[in-house]
Structure formats: structure tokens, C-alpha cells
Amino acid sequence: MITINAQYQSRFREITGVEKEFFHLEQGTVAALAAQITGKYGPLMTALLMDEDSKSLNSRGTLYLNSKGQRVYLEDDLNEGETVFFMVGIAGG
Amino acid sequence: MESRLLRVDLTTGECSVEVVPHAMFERWIGGSGINNWIMWEHFLTHDINCDPRGPDNIFVFGVGPLAGTGSGSGIKGRITFKSPCYGIFGDSAAGGKFPYMVRFAGFDYIAITGKAPRPVYLYLCDGEVEIRDAAHLWGKNTAEAHGALRQELGDYPSAAHTLTIGQAGEHQVGIAAVVSDASRIHARGGGGCVLGSKNLKAIAVQGSGGIRVDNPRGLLAWSRDFRQKIDQNEAIYGFKRRGTLGAVEMYQHIGSHFWRNNQGNMFRGEEVRSDNWVKKYHKYSEVCSADCYIACDGRYKIDGTESEKAKKYVGETFRRPEYLTTGSAAGALDLRDWAEVAHWGKVTNDYAIDNQDLSCSISFMMELEQRGLLSARDKGELFGRDQSLEWGNMEDVEALMHNIVHRENRFGDFFNDGPYWGALRYSEFKGENFMKYAIYGKGGASFTEEMRPFPTWMNNMAVASRGADHLKGIGLVEKFQRRDLSMKYFGRPEAADLTTPLLKGACTAVVENQVALLNSYGVCLFHWMLDPGGFTPEEYYGRAFAEITGIDRTPEELMRDGERICNLEKAFNSRLGLRREHDTVCERWMHEPCPEGMYPGKVASDMFETVLDEYYDWRGWDRKTGLQTASRLASLGLQDVAEVLAAEGALAPG
Amino acid sequence: MSHTPQIEMVTGAIWYAAGSEIPDVEQKLYALSNQCTDCNICEVACSLVHSPDGMVNPLLARLHVDHSPQVGRKIVHPFAFVADICHHCGNPPPCAEVCPVDAFYYDPATNVAIIAQDKCIQCMECVPGCPFDVVFVAPDGELLKCDLCGGEPACVEACATRPEMSNAGKQYVRAPVLFHTDTAGYREVLQGKPEARDEVGMMQAMLKAGTVSSAA
Numbered sequence: 001m002i003t004i005n006a007q008y009q010s011r012f013r014e015i016t017g018v019e020k021e022f023f024h025l026e027q028g029t030v031a032a033l034a035a036q037i038t039g040k041y042g043p044l045m046t047a048l049l050m051d052e053d054s055k056s057l058n059s060r061g062t063l064y065l066n067s068k069g070q071r072v073y074l075e076d077d078l079n080e081g082e083t084v085f086f087m088v089g090i091a092g093g
Numbered sequence: 094m095e096s097r098l099l100r101v102d103l104t105t106g107e108c109s110v111e112v113v114p115h116a117m118f119e120r121w122i123g124g125s126g127i128n129n130w131i132m133w134e135h136f137l138t139h140d141i142n143c144d145p146r147g148p149d150n151i152f153v154f155g156v157g158p159l160a161g162t163g164s165g166s167g168i169k170g171r172i173t174f175k176s177p178c179y180g181i182f183g184d185s186a187a188g189g190k191f192p193y194m195v196r197f198a199g200f201d202y203i204a205i206t207g208k209a210p211r212p213v214y215l216y217l218c219d220g221e222v223e224i225r226d227a228a229h230l231w232g233k234n235t236a237e238a239h240g241a242l243r244q245e246l247g248d249y250p251s252a253a254h255t256l257t258i259g260q261a262g263e264h265q266v267g268i269a270a271v272v273s274d275a276s277r278i279h280a281r282g283g284g285g286c287v288l289g290s291k292n293l294k295a296i297a298v299q300g301s302g303g304i305r306v307d308n309p310r311g312l313l314a315w316s317r318d319f320r321q322k323i324d325q326n327e328a329i330y331g332f333k334r335r336g337t338l339g340a341v342e343m344y345q346h347i348g349s350h351f352w353r354n355n356q357g358n359m360f361r362g363e364e365v366r367s368d369n370w371v372k373k374y375h376k377y378s379e380v381c382s383a384d385c386y387i388a389c390d391g392r393y394k395i396d397g398t399e400s401e402k403a404k405k406y407v408g409e410t411f412r413r414p415e416y417l418t419t420g421s422a423a424g425a426l427d428l429r430d431w432a433e434v435a436h437w438g439k440v441t442n443d444y445a446i447d448n449q450d451l452s453c454s455i456s457f458m459m460e461l462e463q464r465g466l467l468s469a470r471d472k473g474e475l476f477g478r479d480q481s482l483e484w485g486n487m488e489d490v491e492a493l494m495h496n497i498v499h500r501e502n503r504f505g506d507f508f509n510d511g512p513y514w515g516a517l518r519y520s521e522f523k524g525e526n527f528m529k530y531a532i533y534g535k536g537g538a539s540f541t542e543e544m545r546p547f548p549t550w551m552n553n554m555a556v557a558s559r560g561a562d563h564l565k566g567i568g569l570v571e572k573f574q575r576r577d578l579s580m581k582y583f584g585r586p587e588a589a590d591l592t593t594p595l596l597k598g599a600c601t602a603v604v605e606n607q608v609a610l611l612n613s614y615g616v617c618l619f620h621w622m623l624d625p626g627g628f629t630p631e632e633y634y635g636r637a638f639a640e641i642t643g644i645d646r647t648p649e650e651l652m653r654d655g656e657r658i659c660n661l662e663k664a665f666n667s668r669l670g671l672r673r674e675h676d677t678v679c680e681r682w683m684h685e686p687c688p689e690g691m692y693p694g695k696v697a698s699d700m701f702e703t704v705l706d707e708y709y710d711w712r713g714w715d716r717k718t719g720l721q722t723a724s725r726l727a728s729l730g731l732q733d734v735a736e737v738l739a740a741e742g743a744l745a746p747g
Numbered sequence: 748m749s750h751t752p753q754i755e756m757v758t759g760a761i762w763y764a765a766g767s768e769i770p771d772v773e774q775k776l777y778a779l780s781n782q783c784t785d786c787n788i789c790e791v792a793c794s795l796v797h798s799p800d801g802m803v804n805p806l807l808a809r810l811h812v813d814h815s816p817q818v819g820r821k822i823v824h825p826f827a828f829v830a831d832i833c834h835h836c837g838n839p840p841p842c843a844e845v846c847p848v849d850a851f852y853y854d855p856a857t858n859v860a861i862i863a864q865d866k867c868i869q870c871m872e873c874v875p876g877c878p879f880d881v882v883f884v885a886p887d888g889e890l891l892k893c894d895l896c897g898g899e900p901a902c903v904e905a906c907a908t909r910p911e912m913s914n915a916g917k918q919y920v921r922a923p924v925l926f927h928t929d930t931a932g933y934r935e936v937l938q939g940k941p942e943a944r945d946e947v948g949m950m951q952a953m954l955k956a957g958t959v960s961s962a963a
Binding site: 009010011014044047054059060061062063069070071073085087088089090091 | 331347574577622691
């Protein structure tokens with residue numbers, strides 16, 4: 001059992017209603033974290049976070065970073081106390 | 094494909110209309126591709142080294158074939174000219190209703206040369222053209238001029254849509270912009286200055302004609318599919334609500350902002366750090382460009398209850414700031430109140446001036462003051478007064494902006510071409526080198542985002558044909574670490590990895606080709622950027638292009654078309670004497686370590702030359718000189734361009 | 748009856764006998780102007796489905812985004828815009844009632860009043876006859892009135908702010924600009940959640956006050 005800190009920005013925060021929260025995971029993987037988040041927030045979060053076609057995290061218009069600033073993928077492992085940031089990925093203007 | 098080009102010589106007042114031949118679309122796709130060719134041909138008979146503010150410069154407006162056909166992919170009109178502030182190739186895009194109304198008035202392309210003896214505006218209506226007196230518009234800002242034209246022209250046969258310059262363009266400020274329908278700005282490169290130098294205050298159009306589509310049923314089916322793909326992506330929903338402003342929090346997190354002349358890369362103001370303000374100010378529905386399924390634009394209104402500083406702007410209403418409006422105001426100038434950021438957006442739009450170059454010019458001065466490099470005597474010489482230069486002080490910002498827009502003192506005159514030329518002139522004037530405080534990339538153009546941790550972005554700043562800019566080869570793959578896209582383009586993941594220079598230059602080259610295609614179709618980049626369902630320019634958009642024009646191309650052929658367009662822009666710059674040494678960036682980016690954020694300590698020089706070499710390799714250009722080679726140009730069907738370059742010694746040997 | 752392209756759009760056009768009771772239109776079409784994003788796709792889609800030869804032209808559309816909305820005779824703001832669309836008044840509608848040559852027929856599928864171009868003498872009486880200014884004149888003089896596309900309006904399908912965008916979670920109620928259900932849908936939005944109500948009625952209120960936000 002490990003503890004992961006999830007932090008939400010922008011559209012993610014709008015859906016969750018909180019800026020950050022802790023998840024306790026049996027397995028230290030991003031897949032387990034994503035399953036908990038989508039389970040908690042339902043279809044809207046699933047639509048935002050998951051890509052139905054490729055069965056991976058939705059990579060379009062989003063950015064998920066660990067505390068080292070690297071993008072995380074569904075198959076990645078997570079260590080105890082890791083923070084994952086859920087952000088929208090837009091640039092320009 | 095039916096399409097017409099209007100040529101206007103303002104010196105003689107002659108107007109002529111040409112049919113754009115179908116072969117032109119086959120070679121140059123449309124939009125920016127055809128614009129570039131019109132300008133290229135013009136400078137075969139006119140001196141390319143002419144003064145950009147003189148009558149020999151050309152101003153081309155064009156719309157691509159997809160614009161306004163109901164494809165739902167957004168409309169972008171494009172202006173192309175020789176840039177007065179950077180002295181190189183210049184072009185800029187903006188949305189709104191003006192571009193499609195130009196098509197309904199019976200034209201797709203407008204090429205303007207010469208210089209009118211007195212202020213005029215150009216009136217187009219259903220195939221007819223008139224050069225009209227604009228004395229009553231001169232001196233007005235873009236909102237006033239647009240309103241006056243609307244009232245004057247009435248509602249028949251359609252509402253009037255306009256392209257206007259503001260006071261900055263009238264004073265021939267190098268970084269002056271052109272504004273479409275008073276709210277959408279062609280900012281980069283100084284198009285407003287070119288129009289101002291031609292005494293052309295505005296172009297107004299009314300039209301009742303139509304656009305004929307090759308296969309309307311096919312197009313409707315395509316746009317239905319396009320719409321469904323957009324609807325399926327939840328991320329787009331957030332984008333509709335915020336536009337590019339949604340990037341503020343993410344940029345804050347990774348340290349990609351531009352703070353106080355890039356001495357930092359995170360916003361300091363409590364309020365500007367999040368996009369929560371959207372709820373506070375954003376009281377109306379989304380607005381969109383035209384013919385767009387996303388509608389990411391919005392309107393704000395200030396009623397004075399939002400903050401102490403908002404009381405100054407009660408009743409002000411305008412388009413919600415985009416990211417770079419915010420990046421320049423809340424970042425470069427450190428304004429910490431949203432009302433001020435919004436007001437900055439409105440004022441730069443009314444004056445019609447590029448907020449990137451403008452904010453970097455002002456922040457350069459503010460940094461000199463911060464470092465104690467400005468004595469009372471220096472300020473007297475620059476401003477003719479004891480000017481306060483305090484970070485985040487809106488009054489100081491507006492005073493300096495006024496100076497530049499009206500070129501009214503030494504500061505305004507030095508910096509009318511942006512921070513690079515301003516710093517250079519000031520350094521010469523004082524006999525002391527201040528260049529290390531100026532932020533610029535290719536051509537002296539500046540940009541208000543942190544670049545140092547992002548090698549593809551830095552490469553964009555050095556090689557973009559219109560001077561430092563992100564929209565030519567936008568480095569999304571890298572900034573969002575899109576391993577999936579890297580695999581798709583190259584079959585390898587390195588382009589998405591920030592720690593290696595590998596595939597960074599290659600990524601710029603590939604994306605530049607794609608963006609050149611999109612710009613030539615005349616569509617908005619955001620649909621492609623958010624990519625809800627594989628919106629590849631060469632495959633997905635290529636099908637819509639075929640339905641509209643009847644030109645059926647394979648994706649490989651279309652990518653070559655994109656490359657051809659990029660190569661023509663490059664050739665234009667090569668004729669002007671640009672070589673490898675001009676593909677560079679400023680000292681702060683190159684050698685000062687990135688101070689903070691998620692990726693501290695990075696400097697551009699770590700990877701810069703490696704990435705640049707790789708970019709030239711992928712382009713098939715010579716590494717040593719940066720010039721194009723005859724063989725690569727020939728493989729793109731550009732033998733005629735190669736001959737011109739060879740005659741001027743602007744072709745790489747071999 | 749001769750076949751104009753417009754009549755071909757609807758199935759089995761029927762003329763009702765003079766004086767007969769014509770049932771009202773069940774499907775209404777509403778535009779919430781304050782939700783409109785001014786994307787003009789409705790106009791483009793309308794003109795494309797009504798054009799026999801693939802011509803995109805908003806001036807041939809049967810609905811308009813009005814860029815010079817007026818209060819009384821005064822243009823309220825140079826940047827304002829309001830979506831105008833046929834309200835499908837009770838039958839016979841005012842536009843048909845003022846027609847001197849009875850050039851209106853009724854689509855049996857929807858009971859919508861449609862102008863028969865072969866009977867129309869282009870006197871334009873129906874233009875001021877319409878209380879909502881939504882009978883339009885094409886550049887060639889043809890009178891244009893919404894025909895609901897036989898029951899499935901192209902504009903509604905194309906509208907960029909459409910019901911589907913409200914999404915599964917309903918975190919933020921996104922009202923469609925155009926819808927063609929009965930009045931219940933319209934009322935639901937007007938009386939809906941507070942977030943939606945912030946925006947609903949805004950344009951109407953501003954028009955009343957004579958101020959409209961600036962954006963084009």
C-alpha cells in the first residue's frame with residue numbers, strides 16, 4: 001500500500017472540485033491511480049483522462065507530470081509519496 | 094477552383110483583377126502558399142533590398158480554400174509582406190469575419206503596392222473596387238475606425254467587415270499591427286507599418302456572392318465527422334471555456350512563463366497565477382472566429398467590483414486575453430491584476446501594435462532601471478522627463494506604450510522596431526553595450542515565453558522564417574512530451590524527451606511543413622493542436638481540401654507541398670542575405686541559466702548547435718552556410734527559385 | 748405545381764384549402780442569442796443544403812446572425828450580434844397572412860409555412876409582415892423563409908454550441924443556441940441552473956439597456 005498525491009489544474013479541478021488529494025494504492029502504478037480517479041469522479045473524468053481507442057491515458061490537450069517533470073504513462077510505476085500533476089496541455093495564443 | 098486576385102497600385106490608383114489559375118493551387122495549395130508566391134514574383138521585378146516602408150514593398154492579403162466553406166475548422170486570413178521591423182520575410186494570420194467576407198465580395202487574394210498621396214481606404218463590394226478618401230478615419234484607433242466604417246457603409250448588401258490600422262500604423266511604428274474587425278489582430282512582423290507607409294488606413298468589404306465547393310455532400314460529411322471528433326474529447330470542453338488562457342496554470346507549474354524580461358519564469362501575482370478569474374470576469378458566452386466548431390474566444394466585462402484596480406476600467410468590455418496577452422502583461426511587465434492584463438490586451442489592440450515586441454521593449458527599460466543603469470540624465474535624454482520605470486506599474490507601462498505608438502521621444506523612436514533594434518540603437522547612442530538585456534531571436538523579434546528548457550522551441554525561435562516565433566514549427570511534441578506523436582513521426586520516442594537534443598531539429602522541420610499546409614488551407618491551428626481525432630494536415634485536412642478544390646493528393650505529396658512552401662520563405666530570406674549566423678537567439682537565452690521552475694539550470698547553448706545541425710540536415714540545407722541546395726530545391730520542383738538564388742550567390746555550393 | 752429547388756427539399760408538398768384549419772407547427776426553432784458564438788456555421792450549413800449547386804453563401808441562408816441589431820431605429824453597438832431565426836408562429840403565420848397572392852404552402856410533415864417561389868411575386872410584403880424580421884431577401888430578390896429542412900434542420904445539427912457539448916457529467920450546463928423542440932426546452936434553459944442563468948437573458952437585457960458587449 002502506497003500513498004500518492006494527485007494535484008489537479010484547470011478543467012481537472014473543475015471536475016474534482018478540489019486542488020489536491022491523496023490516494024492509497026495497492027499497486028504502485030499509474031494505471032491503479034487512474035482507475036481510482038475515474039472510479040471516484042465518473043464518466044466526465046473518464047472522458048477527460050482516458051482514451052477509449054488506445055486504452056491509454058488521453059494524450060490530446062493534456063499533460064500529466066510526475067514531480068521530476070516527466071510525463072507519466074499508464075504502464076509507469078509510482079513510488080511512495082510521489083506527486084502526479086494533472087494539467088491541460090495548451091500553448092500559444 | 095474559382096479564385097481571383099485583386100491588384101491595387103496605390104500610387105496610380107489602378108486596380109486590376111486576375112484569375113488565379115488552377116495550377117497555382119496545385120503548386121502552392123492556397124492561403125499563405127499563394128501569398129508567398131505573389132510576393133516572391135513581385136520581388137523578381139522590384140528590388141528586394143528596398144525600404145520596407147517605401148512604395149516598392151508589397152502587402153498581400155489572402156485566404157485559403159477551406160476558409161468559410163462550412164468545414165468548421167476556423168478561418169484565418171493571412172497577410173504577407175517584407176517586414177519593416179525585422180527586415181526579413183513577414184507574415185501574420187488572424188481570424189474573424191473579414192477573410193470570409195473578402196471571399197463573398199469576390200476575391201481571395203489582394204496585393205497592394207505603391208503609396209497613396211493621401212490617407213485612403215480600400216472598399217470592395219461584389220467584384221467592385223474603389224479607393225476612397227480616409228481623412229475622416231485618420232487618427233482614429235481601430236475600434237473607432239471600424240465603428241465609423243460600419244455606420245458609413247450600412248447593412249446592404251451585407252454587414253461591412255474591416256481590416257484597419259491604428260495610431261501605431263499611422264506613425265509607421267515598425268511593430269505596428271493590422272486589426273481585423275476591431276478585435277482580431279495580425280500582430281507579428283509589422284503589417285500595420287507597411288499599410289501606414291502606403292497611407293492605407295483600412296480595407297472594408299461587403300459581399301453577397303458565394304463560394305462554390307467542388308463536392309458539397311462530401312464536404313458536409315467531412316465536417317460532420319470533424320464535429321463529432323471534436324465533441325468526443327473532453328479536453329476541448331475546457332479549451333472552449335478558457336482558450337489559450339488555460340495554459341497559465343500549466344506554464345506556472347513547469348516554469349514556462351516569461352517574468353520581468355525573463356529574469357524569472359513564474360508569475361508572482363496571486364491572482365494571475367490561475368485561470369480562476371475566468372469566472373469573475375467572463376460574463377458572456379464564448380465567441381468564435383467564424384466557421385469554427387470550437388469557439389475558444391470569449392468576452393469579458395469589468396464592472397469595478399472585481400478588484401481595487403478594476404475600478405479604473407469600469408464598463409470596459411473586450412475579447413478575453415489570450416495566453417500571450419497574459420504572458421506579456423502579467424509576465425514581462427509583471428502586472429498583477431487581471432483588470433490590468435485585460436486592459437493591456439484592449440489597448441494594444443486599439444493602437445494596433447504587437448504586444449510581444451512592445452512588452453519586451455518596455456521590460457528592457459524596466460530592467461535597466463532595476464539594475465540602476467539609468468541615471469536621471471539618461472532618462473532625460475530618452476524620455477524628455479523623469480520617467481518612473483517600476484515593474485507592474487500600469488501608468489508607467491501606458492506612458493511608454495504611448496511613446497512608442499506615437500514615436501514621440503528618443504525612446505519611442507529607438508524602440509519602434511522592437512527590443513533588439515531599440516537596445517542596439519540605445520547602446521550605440523550611449524557608447525555602451527546593453528545588448529545582454531534584450532530578449533530576441535531571429536530577425537530581432539522577441540517572444541514572451543521561457544525557452545531555455547525546451548530545445549525545439551528554442552530552435553523555432555532561431556529558424557522561424559518570419560523572425561522568432563512559435564507558430565511556424567510549434568514544439569508541442571516536446572513541451573507536452575507527446576511520446577505518441579514522436580513515435581508517429583519518427584518511429585522513435587526521443588523527440589518527446591527534454592533531456593536529449595536528438596530529433597529536436599527534425600521535429601521542427603516536420604511540424605513546419607504541417608503548419609505551412611494548415612496556413613495554406615486557411616484554417617485555425619488550434620483544431621490541429623488539440624487533435625481530438627488525428628487531425629493530420631496531410632491526411633485528414635487533405636480530404637476536405639480535395640472536396641473543396643477537387644485536387645486529390647496523397648499525404649506524401651501534401652507534405653512535399655508543405656515543404657515547398659517553407660522553402661520559398663527560406664529562399665526569400667536567403668536573398669536578403671540571411672545565413673546560418675542569423676539563425677540565433679539572444680545572450681540571455683543562450684548563456685544565462687534558466688533560474689527557476691521545473692527545469693532549472695538549462696541554457697540554450699547546451700544543445701543549440703546540435704539541434705540546428707539536425708534541422709538543416711532534415712531540410713537538406715547546407716550546415717555551414719545554412720543555405721539551400723540546388724538538388725533539394727529541384728526535388729521539390731523549385732528549379733526556378735534555385736536559379737534566382739544561384740544568380741545572387743544565395744545557393745549553397747554543391 | 749412546378750418544382751423549385753426549395754419545394755424539393757420537403758416531401759409531398761400539400762396546399763391546404765382556403766379557410767381550412769391548419770395545425771400549428773409542433774417543432775419550434777429557438778435561438779438563444781446570448782449563447783451564440785457568432786461562428787456563422789448555421790448560415791453556411793443552411794445555404795449549403797438549400798443550394799442546388801454547392802454554393803456557400805450566408806445571404807442565401809434562411810436564418811441570420813444579425814451584426815447590426817437595433818433597438819428602435821438605433822444600431823445598438825457596432826460589434827453586437829444577434830441570431831435571428833424564424834419562430835414558426837401559430838398557423839397561418841403573420842408573413843403568410845399579409846401575402847397578397849397566397850404564395851405560402853404548408854409542409855405536411857411539419858406544418859411549416861413555406862414560400863412557393865413560383866407563386867411569389869417578390870412584393871416583399873412578408874418582410875415587414877414578420878414581427879421578428881426573419882423573412883430575408885436574397886441578393887436576387889428571392890424571399891427566404893425557414894422550412895425546418897423537413898423536420899431535421901441542418902442549422903441545429905451544425906450549431907457549434909450544441910447540446911452534445913454539455914457532456915455526460917453536466918458540471919456546467921451548456922445550453923444550445925438553436926433547438927427545435929417544443930417550448931419546454933427553451934423554458935428549461937431560462938429557468939435552469941444558476942450557472943446557465945448567468946448567461947441566459949444577458950443579451951436580451953443588454954439590448955434592452957442599449958448596451959451590448961463588444962466582440963466581433
